[in-house]
Amino acid sequence: MRHPILSTALRxxxxxxxxxxxxxxxxxxxxxDQQDQTRIATAVSEIARNAYAYGGxxxxxxxxxxxxxxxxxxxxxxxxxxxxxxxxxxxxxxxxSRTGMGLGIIGxxxxxxxVSIETAPGKGAVVDLRKARPERxxxxxxxxxxxxxASVARESESDPMGALREQNRELLNSLSELKERNEExxxxxxxxxxxxxxxxxxxxxxxxxxxxxxxxxxxxxRFLSNMSHExxxxxxxxxxxxxxxxxxxxxxxxxxxxKQVGYIRQSAEHxxxxxxxxxxxxxxxxxxxxxxxxxxxxTELFGGLRGAMKPLQTADAVSLTFEEEAGLPALRTDxxxxxxxxxxxxxxxxxxxxxxxxxxxxxxxxKSGEVVFAVSDTGIGIAPADxxxxxxxxVQVENRLQARSKGTGLGLPLSRKLAELLKGAxxxxxxxxxxxxxxxxxxASYAPAAPGRGATGAAGLRRVLVVDDDEAFRYVVRQIxxxxxxxxxxxxxxxxxxxxxIRSDPPDAIILDMQMPVMDGPSFLRALQGEADMASLPVIxxxxxxxxxxxxRKVGSARAVLSKETLSKEVLMSLLAGVTGPAA
Amino acid sequence: xxxxxxxxxxxxxxxxxxVDMHDxxxxxxxxxxxxxxxxxxxxxxxxxxxxxxxxxxxxxxMLDNIAAVSRMLDADTVVVGMRPAxxxxxxxxxxSLTGVKTALNVERGMLMIQNRLRGLGDFSGRRS
Numbered sequence: 001m002r003h004p005i006l007s008t009a010l011r012x013x014x015x016x017x018x019x020x021x022x023x024x025x026x027x028x029x030x031x032x033d034q035q036d037q038t039r040i041a042t043a044v045s046e047i048a049r050n051a052y053a054y055g056g057x058x059x060x061x062x063x064x065x066x067x068x069x070x071x072x073x074x075x076x077x078x079x080x081x082x083x084x085x086x087x088x089x090x091x092x093x094x095x096x097s098r099t100g101m102g103l104g105i106i107g108x109x110x111x112x113x114x115v116s117i118e119t120a121p122g123k124g125a126v127v128d129l130r131k132a133r134p135e136r137x138x139x140x141x142x143x144x145x146x147x148x149x150a151s152v153a154r155e156s157e158s159d160p161m162g163a164l165r166e167q168n169r170e171l172l173n174s175l176s177e178l179k180e181r182n183e184e185x186x187x188x189x190x191x192x193x194x195x196x197x198x199x200x201x202x203x204x205x206x207x208x209x210x211x212x213x214x215x216x217x218x219x220x221x222r223f224l225s226n227m228s229h230e231x232x233x234x235x236x237x238x239x240x241x242x243x244x245x246x247x248x249x250x251x252x253x254x255x256x257x258x259k260q261v262g263y264i265r266q267s268a269e270h271x272x273x274x275x276x277x278x279x280x281x282x283x284x285x286x287x288x289x290x291x292x293x294x295x296x297x298x299t300e301l302f303g304g305l306r307g308a309m310k311p312l313q314t315a316d317a318v319s320l321t322f323e324e325e326a327g328l329p330a331l332r333t334d335x336x337x338x339x340x341x342x343x344x345x346x347x348x349x350x351x352x353x354x355x356x357x358x359x360x361x362x363x364x365x366x367k368s369g370e371v372v373f374a375v376s377d378t379g380i381g382i383a384p385a386d387x388x389x390x391x392x393x394x395v396q397v398e399n400r401l402q403a404r405s406k407g408t409g410l411g412l413p414l415s416r417k418l419a420e421l422l423k424g425a426x427x428x429x430x431x432x433x434x435x436x437x438x439x440x441x442x443x444a445s446y447a448p449a450a451p452g453r454g455a456t457g458a459a460g461l462r463r464v465l466v467v468d469d470d471e472a473f474r475y476v477v478r479q480i481x482x483x484x485x486x487x488x489x490x491x492x493x494x495x496x497x498x499x500x501x502i503r504s505d506p507p508d509a510i511i512l513d514m515q516m517p518v519m520d521g522p523s524f525l526r527a528l529q530g531e532a533d534m535a536s537l538p539v540i541x542x543x544x545x546x547x548x549x550x551x552x553r554k555v556g557s558a559r560a561v562l563s564k565e566t567l568s569k570e571v572l573m574s575l576l577a578g579v580t581g582p583a584a
Numbered sequence: 585x586x587x588x589x590x591x592x593x594x595x596x597x598x599x600x601x602x603v604d605m606h607d608x609x610x611x612x613x614x615x616x617x618x619x620x621x622x623x624x625x626x627x628x629x630x631x632x633x634x635x636x637x638x639x640x641x642x643x644x645x646m647l648d649n650i651a652a653v654s655r656m657l658d659a660d661t662v663v664v665g666m667r668p669a670x671x672x673x674x675x676x677x678x679x680s681l682t683g684v685k686t687a688l689n690v691e692r693g694m695l696m697i698q699n700r701l702r703g704l705g706d707f708s709g710r711r712s
Binding site: 013014016017020021024034035037038039041042045046049053104106107110111 | 604605606607608637638639640641642667668669670672673676677678679
């Protein structure tokens with residue numbers, strides 16, 4: 001029976017040395033004489049070196065074999081390497097080693113009593129060395145082996161140089177490991193720094209982009225607003241002149257000419273519609289669109305819509321029905337805008353429905369105090385991906401009906417903006433091929449966000465009333481004033497209209513023309529003086545007359561007189577600033 | 585890595601191996617010694633192995649190599665102080681170290697080297 005004494009790993013060159021030293025120490029303690037100690041240590045050294053050098057490391061185990069008489073020392077050295085090749089050749093002594101003298105196994109056989117080898121390719125090798133203890137030595141009890149092992153272990157510990165060397169080696173190892181880790185950390189930290197810099201740069205880029213976008217959006221709004229105004233004037237001329245022609249004011253038209261002029265008029269009307277939509281959109285975006293609150297009922301609203309939408313109902317296959325829930329409250333909001341939104345919904349529904357029905361219904365959400373209008377159709381529907389896009393400006397979803405029905409791509413975005421203006425919202429649910437339902441919800445009673453002094457005066461704005469019969473002049477003044485922040489403009493074509501306006505909503509300043517029909521400048525001034533709460537309103541007289549003492553006397557109560565010829569932005573604005581005081 | 589010190593005594597180099605060498609240390613000694621012989625133009629090398637309790641085939645071969653290389657560099661090698669048990673084991677192992685001159689102790693080894701240096705003929709029987 002084998003009793004283990006101790007075992008040692010074979011992982012480094014130094015381990016080979018330790019193992020042979022331990023072999024000698026154990027042999028000494030097992031009672032072998034000096035010569036045998038050297039023999040055993042040398043044989044173990046040979047085999048252990050093989051296990052380390054060829055087997056890639058393994059372990060060495062020491063045993064006492066107690067069954068044999070006399071007892072034997074047994075050393076088992078195993079590795080996990082590729083196994084011993086050419087074992088036969090080696091055992092026959094014909095093997096030439098490149099490193100040793102080709103003596104390892106054979107030499108060990110000569111030095112020990114018995115050497116057995118178990119090996120298989122790829123499975124490592126196990127070499128078992130045995131040597132009998134001297135005949136005269138007393139048998140060792142297995143219980144004594146642990147103290148032998150302990151004393152052997154102590155011996156190697158008591159070698160201070162060796163221990164120091166070992167510690168040194170470990171220290172060096174951990175030091176180099178630490179160094180490596182440090183380097184890794186440095187690299188990581190550098191990478192992080194780079195990333196950080198990148199992120200910061202990206203952020204500032206984003207900020208810049210956002211600023212650019214904001215500017216672009218503002219520019220677009222200004223452009224739309226300006227362009228739409230510019231478009232309207234020539235369009236009005238075209239409409240007016242084509243109507244003159246159609247009314248035969250300048251002689252008769254041939255049938256063909258009438259048709260042509262009719263087309264001109266139709267196109268101009270279409271264009272006007274587009275321009276109006278654009279203008280509304282620009283106004284909403286610029287926050288300039290006013291909400292005119294009036295009380296009305298859904299029944300009235302639907303009545304108006306029915307009349308307006310009838311002509312659009314081109315196909316007989318599509319029916320247009322209106323339905324309202326019983327017990328709807330009376331609405332207090334901007335009827336025109338609600339109607340405009342619903343008109344948009346209904347005309348869209350009619351456009352994209354070939355057969356079936358378009359149903360307009362109104363319901364009442366008691367909890368939120370909202371009236372819910374729904375326009376559902378049985379048309380071609382909208383793909384889910386497009387359902388949000390259709391509320392973007394100028395977006396028209398590609399479909400086969402699109403070519404037939406022209407649109408501006410502004411209806412839905414405008415509807416959304418208008419609904420928001422009325423503190424409501426629009427939404428859509430749709431299934432391609434089955435139909436769509438557009439929903440508008442608005443508070444039954446419109447509550448302005450920040451009530452100004454008057455119905456239309458927004459908070460903080462100084463209101464300037466321009467009284468002039470010359471539309472061009474009003475336009476010029478309006479352009480000048482509305483380009484300045486903090487001012488808004490009201491207009492009247494004569495003194496009588498102006499007085500009425502002032503009574504309902506007094507302005508902060510008045511720009512007054514002298515020569516006007518119905519009620520001219522001087523009479524207007526006198527009327528103003530006659531009303532106690534209006535007498536103090538600052539008036540700036542603007543005239544194309546020569547400014548002489550006579551004129552000055554006529555307009556004595558006016559704060560300033562300025563010539564229309566020399567009218568400039570600087571002069572007008574400094575006068576206005578002077579008479580209205582600093583911005584509220 | 586630690587090294588085995590090599591001392592110069594006149595025209596001879598003296599090496600005392602006092603620790604059980606692992607294989608790489610043995611190889612390093614071989615290299616160091618060769619370089620030292622070339623650098624110092626030493627004529628003799630004395631290796632004291634009296635502290636070694638074990639000389640296995642690898643260290644035996646190392647001693648043999650050192651002797652052979654030294655001879656080529658015109659230096660004679662004497663190994664001294666081998667323990668009897670080591671000597672017996674080496675022979676049993678099949679290593680007779682035929683190329684290595686041996687002496688019982690350092691004194692005798694130095695004498696052998698000095699004799700050669702004085703031109704009193706070398707111990708290999710050759711006449712110089």
